[in-house]
Amino acid sequence: xxxxNTEVGHEAGxxxxxxxxxxxxxxxxxxxxxxxxxxFYYLMSKIALPRIAxxxxxxxxxxxxxxxxxxxxxxxSDAAMAAYEQELAEAKSRAHxxxxxxxxxxxxxxxxxxxxxxxxxxxKIAEAETRxxxxxxxxxxxxxxxxxxxxxxxxGELFGGKxxxxxxxxxxxxxxx
Amino acid sequence: xxxxxIHQFNISKLLQLDVGGYDISFTNSSLFMVATVGVSxxxxxxxxxxxxxxxxxxxxxxxMLYEFVAGLLRDSAGSExxxxxxxxxxxxxxxxxxxxxxxxxxxxxxxxxxxxxxxxAFSVIGLVVIYGFYKNGLGxxxxxxxxxxxxxxxxxxxxxxxxxxxxxxxxxxxRLFANVLAGHITLKVFAGFxxxxxxLGLGGIIxxxxxxxxxxxxxxxxxxxxxxxxxxxxxxxxxYINDAIHPSH
Numbered sequence: 001x002x003x004x005n006t007e008v009g010h011e012a013g014x015x016x017x018x019x020x021x022x023x024x025x026x027x028x029x030x031x032x033x034x035x036x037x038x039x040f041y042y043l044m045s046k047i048a049l050p051r052i053a054x055x056x057x058x059x060x061x062x063x064x065x066x067x068x069x070x071x072x073x074x075x076x077s078d079a080a081m082a083a084y085e086q087e088l089a090e091a092k093s094r095a096h097x098x099x100x101x102x103x104x105x106x107x108x109x110x111x112x113x114x115x116x117x118x119x120x121x122x123x124k125i126a127e128a129e130t131r132x133x134x135x136x137x138x139x140x141x142x143x144x145x146x147x148x149x150x151x152x153x154x155x156g157e158l159f160g161g162k163x164x165x166x167x168x169x170x171x172x173x174x175x176x177x
Numbered sequence: 178x179x180x181x182x183i184h185q186f187n188i189s190k191l192l193q194l195d196v197g198g199y200d201i202s203f204t205n206s207s208l209f210m211v212a213t214v215g216v217s218x219x220x221x222x223x224x225x226x227x228x229x230x231x232x233x234x235x236x237x238x239x240x241m242l243y244e245f246v247a248g249l250l251r252d253s254a255g256s257e258x259x260x261x262x263x264x265x266x267x268x269x270x271x272x273x274x275x276x277x278x279x280x281x282x283x284x285x286x287x288x289x290x291x292x293x294x295x296x297x298a299f300s301v302i303g304l305v306v307i308y309g310f311y312k313n314g315l316g317x318x319x320x321x322x323x324x325x326x327x328x329x330x331x332x333x334x335x336x337x338x339x340x341x342x343x344x345x346x347x348x349x350x351x352r353l354f355a356n357v358l359a360g361h362i363t364l365k366v367f368a369g370f371x372x373x374x375x376x377l378g379l380g381g382i383i384x385x386x387x388x389x390x391x392x393x394x395x396x397x398x399x400x401x402x403x404x405x406x407x408x409x410x411x412x413x414x415x416x417y418i419n420d421a422i423h424p425s426h
Contacts (some may be wrong), residue, residue, distance in 0.1 A: 049262065062230060
């Protein structure tokens with residue numbers, strides 16, 4: 001296996017040295033390796049690798065740019081959101097104020113109306129009461145007269161005699177008392 | 178001959194060439210070197226020609242290969258090591274594709290010859306030594322004197338470090354060579370068992386199932402080895418380059 005003799009004749013079969021140690025093939029292998037690997041290195045370093053590097057760079061630039069753009073848009077939308085929320089809060093407080101004012105105004109108006117209506121009613125009640133009082137007194141006074149008339153006519157029918165007005169009034173007020 | 182596990186490593190001349198007493202014939206090995214380089218370069222160049230912002234499937238394979246090797250080198254040797262990126266990339270791709278080509282039946286495996294792996298390993302070590310002295314001057318020799326070693330131990334440690342440094346190209350080349358060689362021989366031996374057993378009649382055919390299963394399993398293992406050895410070669414190269422850039426470890 002480790003024989004390194006330079007005997008040519010690997011076609012001869014079992015007698016040939018182990019192929020990787022056939023030194024007569026070394027020159028050819030080294031030369032062709034140098035040529036092919038050198039060419040490969042040249043193609044890689046001059047064409048393939050710079051090209052792939054530029055592709056990757058363009059892509060990462062593009063991604064970074066897109067991310068920046070996305071961040072910018074996000075900031076914008078955040079700002080818009082904040083402005084919207086602030087406006088909403090303002091509008092809410094304004095609406096609250098307006099509602100409060102309307103409520104206050106309605107309340108004062110209602111109170112005023114109610115007060116005037118109440119005084120009105122009180123006046124009317126008082127008026128009605130005085131009128132009722134007057135009517136009552138008047139009626140009471142008239143009751144005396146009616147009673148005297150009735151008594152005098154009843155007495156006249158019953159006894160046929162004349163009774164003086166003064167006597168009847170005296171009798172009526174005696175009954176009343 | 179068909180069952181000889183060594184036969185697959187024979188080098189046969191396809192075109193006889195002699196220059197100045199040297200036999201530089203175009204052989205089956207040369208053919209597969211050309212094929213390896215041709216296929217890899219064509220793939221990498223053609224798949225990236227579209228320069229797509231959104232890569233096609235094939236373009237993303239090239240990009241993955243690029244980013245894989247770039248990550249390897251950057252992790253080991255830092256951004257300073259990236260000047261050797263084309264070299265490491267070429268090494269990794271060349272070894273990987275050569276190994277994978279070797280997995281095809283009847284194909285020659287370029288990396289199964291020690292002279293090829295040794296040439297690659299010595300080019301790595303040569304690069305490390307030359308760049309190490311070019312960049313650090315004699316400071317490169319600090320590589321052999323780890324900091325924080327007590328004075329008495331320095332000669333011993335330096336001796337060990339020198340030996341370990343000298344054995345690097347050998348271990349680098351033999352590791353790749355031996356793995357590929359042993360894998361191919363084992364595969365061939367098991368496949369040979371299948372053939373010889375099946376010729377023994379029915380019992381032999383049944384008995385051949387076991388080596389056949391082994392051959393199938395080994396094929397999978399060899400694909401792993403093909404990748405792994407290219408990876409190991411590349412990562413060791415990255416670490417040696419790191420030594421050249423930062424010798425005082």
